[in-house]
Amino acid sequence: MTHPADPCTRSEFSGFGEDAPLELDAGLDLTGLVERFREGTANALCDTLAAVHNCARPVRLAGSSTTVDARTGEVLSTFRSADAPLGVLYRPCGNRRAHVCPTCSRTYARDTFALISAGVAGGKTVPERVADNPLLFATFTAPSFGLVHGHRGGRPCRPRRRDDRTRCAHARPQWCTTVHEPGDSRSGAPLCPDCYDTTSAAMWQWHAPELWRRTTIALRRAVAGHLGVTESALGERVSVQYAKVAEYQDRGLVHFHALIRLDGPAAAGIGAPAPPALDGPTLAALVRDTVPGVTVLAEPVDADDSPRVLAWGAQLDVRVVTAGHRVDDPNAALTPGQVAGYLAKYATKDVSGLHGEGQHRRHIAALRAACADLADRAARHQGEDHDYQRMSRWVHMLGFRGHFGTKSRRYSVTLGALRRARVRWQRITAESARTGEPIDTRDLERRLLADDEDETTVVIGSWTYLGTGWRDAAEEALALAAAARAREYDQWRADARTEATSKGRKPL
Known part of the structure; x- marks a missing residue:
């Protein structure tokens, strides 16, 4: 399910090859995976896993899109979900939380x-x-x-x-x-627990972004x-x-x-x-x-x-x-x-x-309860739209309502620009494959990270949300196992580079 990019190093990685299969939970129901082989869609599943980089909870979409040259109006390409390997477009969930999706995080x-x-x-x-x-x-x-x-x-x-x-x-x-x-x-x-000021702690958490x-x-x-x-x-x-x-x-x-x-x-x-x-x-x-x-x-x-x-x-x-x-x-x-x-x-x-595995931390539960209590008390405050009422929506975050990552406007590039650059790169490589023309790497970084007004193509699409996740638990387990193997390979390559550099050899 993983596709290491460098064929000269894959044979040296112990996790690659027929003698290093992906291990799934022994109690997992594999009926769905067996059915994939019977109906001939196993390879399509593998291609879809690779396309979403083994995302644990991909988004499923149906529809089509057309790429148009913004200057001439020429239709450059058309894509339909029906043409995807499984007949449905799978897209990575994009969740930043490691416990939800290791790959997207x-x-x-x-x-x-x-x-x-x-x-x-x-x-x-x-x-x-x-x-x-x-x-x-x-x-x-x-x-x-x-x-x-x-x-x-x-x-x-x-x-x-x-x-x-x-x-x-x-x-x-x-x-x-x-x-x-x-x-x-x-x-x-x-x-x-009785001496600890849990209410003030919840208040501080709520006001931390303002602080x-x-x-x-x-x-x-x-x-x-x-x-x-x-x-x-x-x-x-x-x-x-x-x-x-x-x-x-x-x-x-x-x-x-x-x-x-x-x-x-x-x-x-x-x-x-x-x-x-x-x-x-x-x-x-x-x-x-x-x-x-x-x-x-x-x-x-x-x-x-x-x-x-x-x-x-x-x-x-x-x-x-x-x-x-x-x-x-x-x-x-x-x-x-x-x-x-x-x-x-x-x-x-x-x-x-x-939350440690199998553990329940009472002080975390108490902090969550304090947030819920503050929101409830604010809601009972007759005739006022109190700010603390909104705390009920942040109980699961223990009252913290801020963004986990922020930056000043002129610190550096934005996350949006980096995501847009990935999409543009995919279009460039797809266009190169379609026309047979080599990719012009001159000034490539500037073109990938250019503002939207410099965009020369427009994508017009119509999509319907079908759901989130794989067909069954076995497919999700397969995605997680493949993602773990890919992380092992990345770590192996990093260690190999470090070792090669320390010994004066050319890194892999």
């Missing part, structure tokens, strides 16, 4: 990596000069709402001297000598103050660009990982040289000084509630990736490639990662 992660990496080192139409500008990697955490258990890197959770071991008002111990391993279901759980927005505003004001210019005139000197992703902690609250880059004047374009008066360490100091003062006032949900002043947690980590106006030491502990990889990995995670 990897595509999302690759796009995110390309987006973030372009803003770090250039490429994808972003000039390479961005690599010379000050760049920070910062982590913003949620504040404490009570003592919680946690993984401490092999150390005891909350050790205290015997003469300093106290109990809370509910007679529960305020210490823990257990060494919690990664994945421990107790990690993130309160030492005392980030105010942080970007405050940082721009701080930069303007440091340079001695007004906030309105800041764009004439520098522009602050960022890319960030959200990640759930074990306690159920998100923290943000962000790359913050300082460019020159906005009018000079992406990556314009930043002024020497503001380098990486200075920008990091401004972030550290600014963030603690950023707050959001959370209105009470009803007359029995109180307003809350919400802020970031005390654990603010700010590291300089590029100091600016020089190329950093490639042997440093933190490199641009590393941080791009970190953020791409976090972008495919969600709240599902908080």
Whole structure:
């Protein structure tokens, strides 16, 4: 089901060949797959799996589309779902969550990596000069709402001297000598559920996007103050660009990982040289000084509630990736490639990662219940359309309503442009196959990533949604198994390249 691209290396990969079959669950009903062989559609299924890159839950469509030259009106090609291998058009689901679709989440992660990496080192139409500008990697955490258990890197959770071991008002111990391993279901759980302020935690989660927005505003004001210019005139000197992703902690609250880059004047374009008066360490100091003062006032949900002043947690980590106006030491502990990889990995995670297999974390259930309760209380607030009523739609996300990945407008290329480039590449290769003309690779990247107004073709289609997913569980299991084998092959190739490079050989 996988089709490694390089035939000279496939024979060396242990997962390829007739003696390395895909293994499915022994209890799986294979009646549908057997029927595929009987009716002669097994090869069509394989072709469809390959076409959607082994997506776990593809979208099924029926209809047709016509590609027309926008300048001449000439019909270039026509496609009908009836001509597809299974008589229905299958399209990847595009879900970014790894637990829903491993394949599509990897595509999302690759796009995110390309987006973030372009803003770090250039490429994808972003000039390479961005690599010379000050760049920070910062982590913003949620504040404490009570003592919680946690993984401490092999150390005891909350050790205290015997003469300093106290109990809370509910007679529960305020210490823990257990060494919690990664994945421990107790990690993130309160030492005392009754002491823990779950309602305020839900409120903070709800307002986290607004807290980030105010942080970007405050940082721009701080930069303007440091340079001695007004906030309105800041764009004439520098522009602050960022890319960030959200990640759930074990306690159920998100923290943000962000790359913050300082460019020159906005009018000079992406990556314009930043002024020497503001380098990486200075920008990091401004972030550290600014963030603690950023707050959001959370209105009470009803007359029995109180307003809350919400802020970031005390654990603010700010590291300089590029100091600016020089190329950093490639042997440093933190490199641009590393941080791009970190953020791409976090972008495919969600709240599902908080539920260990066969485990039920009570503090996560309590946070979910607090969100539902706040929404219900807001709904009972007669005569008002309260913002908290909408929290009922975000209970499954534990109250977090923001996007998992965001960036400033001029940080780098957009995810939409990368997806559009893939579609254009498919059209270019299809046209090359139709006409027999070789693909012109001159200025190819610019053409693939050009704006929509530069598009020379128009696709006119009429499609009907038929459903989501494969015909049965066996086909879905086959897609997941093939996707896992493809990931193994990708990892094998990456390891082989690394080994070849370390030994001075030409990479595969």
